[in-house]
Amino acid sequence: MRAGRAASRARSATACLVALGVAAVLLAPPALAASAEREPSIGPGLEWVAHRDNPFRQGDDADFINSDLAFTGDYLVQGNYAGFSIWDIADPAAPELVSAVSCPGGQGDISTVGDLVLISIDETMSDDSCEAARVPETTENWEGLRVFDISDPRAPRYAAAVRTRCGGHTHTVVPDPASADRVFVYMNAYSRGASLNCTGRNPLQIMEVPLAAPEDAAIVGELDLFDDETAFGPEDRVPGGAETRSTTGCHDITAYPAKGLAVAACRGDGLLLSIADPLAPVVLQRVRDPAVTFWHSGIFDNDATRIVFQDELGDGFINTCSPAFGADRGADAVWLIQPDGLVKAGTYKLPRAQSDLEKCVAHSGGLVPVPGRFIIAQAWLEGGVSVVDLTDPAAPVELTWFDRPDYGYSMDYTAGIWSVYHYDGYLYASDMYEGLEVLRLTDPVFADAARYDDTGLNPQTQPAYSWVWRAAPVVPTAAAERAPLETLSVEPAAIEPTDAAEVTVSLPPGSLTPGETADVWWMPTQAVLATAAAGADGSLAATTVALPGPLEPGRYDIVVRGDASAPRIALASVVVASSSPQHAPDAAETRATGGSAWWLLVLLPFGVALAYHAAIAWRRRRRVAR
Structure with a gap:
């Protein structure tokens, strides 16, 4: 039985709203004073225009931290370990919390497709409902994808759920090139230890989601991206390399549908894929890097001639932005896409050293659409936000930044900016504990980027920009x-x-x-x-x-x-x-x-006409004379 149909037994018609959290944020003043005691450092050409508190936060409890972002029209959807929030960003300087939906299930990686919100669940839960409890991975459990209908963003409705073998640490929406009535979803997951279902090397699971009938969503394919090759394992170490994590599945996939390509970050391996047929991805190339510990995510440039991979050294629990780790570890690596394969061309590391009280490492980000340039905005956890020009991979330049001081003590769990993305001329940053930050790019170099009137953005589904x-x-x-x-x-x-x-x-x-x-x-x-x-x-x-x-x-x-x-x-x-x-x-x-002779153009037709009529009159006179 499809989980989407069976799930109705365990859910109410409308998802539970966190009333106290909504009220607290709606009543808070719109000023930036909520974090005044931890005033950030802000680079040139960047303006901090809004801050909103995390409506779920309960002290320093990591079960209530924010995760990723997605956009649909004038709404931003922010994932959270406890559910998700919907913000009205029609006025980016004054975001309004529309609803906060309590529905726990792990980091809550999130996407939007029109009026649908998709949330991948990577915690083992007792069932698929929003009232489910976390249970051990070694007992009977549920993981997978939840689907909400937000056609009324003030009253989201739980619409469907689909169980997957190993849940979904992240997921990627891929449009169906043959039909606008459905999308495919790549569910990315990897083994993390003893588990009833999630062991060994996990295949990529492909889900179909009919947009008009999300309750009919179902798994329609599985694919082992590593075929019969041995993925990076515990005993497979590149000489001189870091403590590379075993490849038991992919952490994140970024699709570029307009180019028919995708880039997969799979813990110990990086992949370039062809997704010309979204139901049958093909591995074009697989690369490993002695400097990379954990292939976390990737971003294409607009021409799909370059990729930047992020290395989440230490899983986000330590400060890798210090001289002790060097310039190549916990960093960005830029690879050129050439006819004979991927070629590494440069490395970028956050130039501002961070205190060892902070967790700092390369994390989630996306393209800032500036013509002729490869510019990204990227989160570095407690290292903040960095806007980087990678146009020359051998000489990357940080253009600007947003960076708060440390909390004054070492958090038990990771903290800081989870992700940051460009949308309609602004940067939106998801801070795990603090909430939502809105930044405006004021440097003229970003003028063309600011002119897009976006209708939506799933950062892991990269759009093509044309600058018409x-x-x-x-x-x-x-x-x-x-x-x-x-x-x-x-x-x-x-x-x-x-x-x-x-x-x-x-x-x-x-x-x-x-x-x-x-x-x-x-x-x-x-x-x-x-x-x-x-x-x-x-x-x-x-x-x-x-x-x-x-x-x-x-x-x-x-x-x-x-x-x-x-x-x-x-x-x-x-x-x-x-x-x-x-x-x-x-x-x-x-x-x-x-x-000066324009009048000739006016008089010439009259002269021709007069000559013509004179000739006719002369001929008539001759005929009369005869």
């Missing part, structure tokens, strides 16, 4: 092709020759995608004159732009193009003509004739 607004629009020249284009309102539409002028452009409701960023292009020089945000109704409010001169007689195109609605454009023309005569030739023709 950087290329000038293509305007058709044929009248038949120009006629169907959206008409841009421009005032005044006709002006006299001048050195400079101003016009105002606007669009009615429905012309653009609501809220998207739109550019006003001056097509003669293919330059952006202004950038504005579309209204909630898809309109463009009256926007005044300065036209670069000199403006000689002619017809000049102005285009408005939005980022989200591209390649669609709205078109208008500004006619520059002297008060007499009325005809205005095309600007390109004017320039070709030097500008």
